[in-house]
Amino acid sequence: RDFNERCAQCSEVNWGLTDGGRFYCRSCHNVTEITREVVNTDFICNTRIQTISKGLRKQEKTDGGCEWYVCEGFQLILKKQAEALEALGVCPQMKDEVLCNFWRRYLQKTKQAYCNTTAGETVKALSVCDSSTDVDSEPERPSPLHLLSLSESEGDLQTDSSFASSISKVSESTSVCSGSVDGSLYLMKNRKEKLRMTMPMTLSFCYMALLWLREPMTLSDLLRFVAEGHIPYLNVFQHFPEKMKLYGFDLKIFCVESWPVYEEVYNKMLELAAFLDLPRFPDITDSCFLHPDMLSMKYLMEANLPDELHNWTCRVVKKICIGEADFLTLVPGNNSTRNVKYDVLAAAVIVVVLKLLFLLDDHYEWLLSDFAEERNKNNKEGGPYFEFKKWYKVIKCSLDVKQKKLDEERAKYLWRCEKLLFYSDKKKSKVLKRRQTVVNLQNQFGKLSGSVLPAEKPNPSSFQLSWSEENTDGSCFHGHSLKGILQEKCGLLTTMNPDYWLCTVKLCNEKMCGHLAHYGEVDFPQSYNFVIRLFSFLLRIQPSYIHDEVCVIEHKLFNKKLCKKPKYNTGLRK
Numbered sequence: 001r002d003f004n005e006r007c008a009q010c011s012e013v014n015w016g017l018t019d020g021g022r023f024y025c026r027s028c029h030n031v032t033e034i035t036r037e038v039v040n041t042d043f044i045c046n047t048r049i050q051t052i053s054k055g056l057r058k059q060e061k062t063d064g065g066c067e068w069y070v071c072e073g074f075q076l077i078l079k080k081q082a083e084a085l086e087a088l089g090v091c092p093q094m095k096d097e098v099l100c101n102f103w104r105r106y107l108q109k110t111k112q113a114y115c116n117t118t119a120g121e122t123v124k125a126l127s128v129c130d131s132s133t134d135v136d137s138e139p140e141r142p143s144p145l146h147l148l149s150l151s152e153s154e155g156d157l158q159t160d161s162s163f164a165s166s167i168s169k170v171s172e173s174t175s176v177c178s179g180s181v182d183g184s185l186y187l188m189k190n191r192k193e194k195l196r197m198t199m200p201m202t203l204s205f206c207y208m209a210l211l212w213l214r215e216p217m218t219l220s221d222l223l224r225f226v227a228e229g230h231i232p233y234l235n236v237f238q239h240f241p242e243k244m245k246l247y248g249f250d251l252k253i254f255c256v257e258s259w260p261v262y263e264e265v266y267n268k269m270l271e272l273a274a275f276l277d278l279p280r281f282p283d284i285t286d287s288c289f290l291h292p293d294m295l296s297m298k299y300l301m302e303a304n305l306p307d308e309l310h311n312w313t314c315r316v317v318k319k320i321c322i323g324e325a326d327f328l329t330l331v332p333g334n335n336s337t338r339n340v341k342y343d344v345l346a347a348a349v350i351v352v353v354l355k356l357l358f359l360l361d362d363h364y365e366w367l368l369s370d371f372a373e374e375r376n377k378n379n380k381e382g383g384p385y386f387e388f389k390k391w392y393k394v395i396k397c398s399l400d401v402k403q404k405k406l407d408e409e410r411a412k413y414l415w416r417c418e419k420l421l422f423y424s425d426k427k428k429s430k431v432l433k434r435r436q437t438v439v440n441l442q443n444q445f446g447k448l449s450g451s452v453l454p455a456e457k458p459n460p461s462s463f464q465l466s467w468s469e470e471n472t473d474g475s476c477f478h479g480h481s482l483k484g485i486l487q488e489k490c491g492l493l494t495t496m497n498p499d500y501w502l503c504t505v506k507l508c509n510e511k512m513c514g515h516l517a518h519y520g521e522v523d524f525p526q527s528y529n530f531v532i533r534l535f536s537f538l539l540r541i542q543p544s545y546i547h548d549e550v551c552v553i554e555h556k557l558f559n560k561k562l563c564k565k566p567k568y569n570t571g572l573r574k
Contacts, residue, residue: 003034066243068179070186071112073240073254074197078103080232080239081206088230088460091213099209105276106205110195179245187249195268195275199256203233204268211269211330214282216289218343220539221462223260227540230460233260235417257415262541270339273332284328284342291328292317295346302538303350304395304467306386306480312353313346320556322349341549347535348549352557354531357485357495358388362525364497365389372484386480392527394475395534398465403537464538502558503551519547 003015003023012027024031082095108114180186186196195201203226207219226233237246237254246254273281284290296313300306317323328340358365365388372385467476486493503524504517521529529543532550536543 067181068244069182070180077202077236084231090215094209094213098212179247179250183249200260200264201268203260203265204272208269212281214288220343224540225460226260238417278332281330283325285325290342292323292346292349296349299347299350302463302465304477307478308482309353313349316349343539344545344549347546348553351531351550352553359497360525360527362527365527368485383479383481385484386482391477502554515544516548517551519544
């Protein structure tokens with residue numbers, strides 16, 4: 001009551017006291033360096049000490065919010081993502097039986113819940129701790145966070161008073177800059193902590209659950225559905241309940257202004273699986289969608305290539321033994337085996353088959369195309385021969401249109417979320433009025449410029465490019481024949497061309513440069529670059545990653561001939 005100075009930020013005179021004795025503004029939560037003079041009460045009889053303010057807890061009640069922790073925010077996001085995946089057709093048990101168990105295990109491993117640590121130790125152990133914790137042991141007291149199921153309404157989690165008070169004491173001087181209790185403390189952790197929960201890791205959790213259930217959804221499909229808005233990720237915090245105030249440091253944690261990256265999500269998934277001490281995942285057999293024989297069939301259809309190519313992809317898979325369950329199944333923490341990216345592997349197998357049949361050297365494929373074109377003109381009986389040149393023109397036209405549309409959508413994407421963020425109820429009306437003015441101006445300028453309103457979001461689909469054999473323009477090549485480029489030898493169909501060129505003679509150390517082989521468009525034929533670019537678009541990944549997998553498959557396929565010293569500097573013979 002005796003402190004009458006105006007706040008340096010909002011000019012209000014509405015002061016309270018933190019537990020540390022500093023004055024803070026109840027209007028804007030600004031904490032000053034000025035402390036209250038403490039009167040020695042040893043000489044005063046019959047006096048009663050009253051707590052003027054309890055810091056953050058009082059602040060949150062006056063703001064109409066509630067105490068919440070960063071892990072509660074991530075749990076709510078995981079819940080929304082799991083519900084979106086269920087709406088897309090994923091197995092219903094994914095959320096509560098698989099993803100929930102992974103999340104519980106993570107909280108226990110990081111000592112945020114389901115552990116026997118004391119209150120003081122819990123604060124220090126909010127960061128990732130040693131993985132030697134016994135996850136199967138029963139706690140001796142109730143866990144700090146009661147995370148019974150991801151189906152809990154609004155992600156509302158009860159917290160142990162000792163846990164909450166311990167965090168409040170540590171972070172009370174900085175938590176006024178965030179809506180969550182531990183937002184500032186969360187960002188103050190050591191940057192070397194690789195498994196601190198982040199937004200990309202929510203997708204790693206989802207993909208890990210999908211992989212455990214062997215769902216027919218690859219990582220590239222998952223990230224594409226995220227980019228198309230079918231799975232909450234960008235501005236997902238707008239789904240937080242009203243009582244979970246979000247500002248300051250919380251925005252740095254939950255606000256995302258970049259598209260998820262395939263490699264980052266995949267690598268975090270591998271780290272999570274090893275950190276959680278998960279057992280061997282269910283086997284990927286030839287009946288699973290993630291098997292290269294099944295995935296190659298899907299990508300052949302999407303790339304509008306002949307159905308007969310599937311026999312060749314199966315032969316390559318069998319030849320180099322990449323269809324075995326031991327090769328395809330994820331074993332967390334096993335560094336002796338190479339981890340498989342199922343979608344990239346299937347696409348690389350198709351590229352290798354195209355090189356085997358058409359060589360893709362900017363010369364041989366055009367000769368075969370001219371031969372097929374002459375045959376199709378003179379002979380109308382039977383199915384048409386596959387013309388690489390005609391396929392190239394059809395695919396390039398469609399690919400350029402799709403790529404241009406994708407680039408425009410990403411360039412026009414508004415990173416600002418629809419939900420307004422404000423620090424207190426006092427500023428709510430002002431912010432709402434400002435937003436309404438902006439929306440009205442945008443609508444008026446849109447009418448003047450004649451801009452078309454965005455079309456309704458299409459339904460999600462596993463195929464980005466679709467082709468129908470019913471088209472009369474001949475743009476579908478699924479039923480075309482490969483007889484013009486094959487010959488029968490010893491009862492087996494083989495290619496007429498005996499040559500093959502390798503993308504690289506020696507593989508690099510992936511740990512040193514991040515790639516197994518160098519890829520530059522100027523160093524390879526245009527036909528090869530076009531095929532790589534096509535599958536790069538379908539998977540939404542960098543072309544270099546598909547090129548790496550192609551090089552690995554080639555070295556497995558021609559391992560015996562690579563070990564021999566070549567007599568001449570010519571292409572390798574099959």
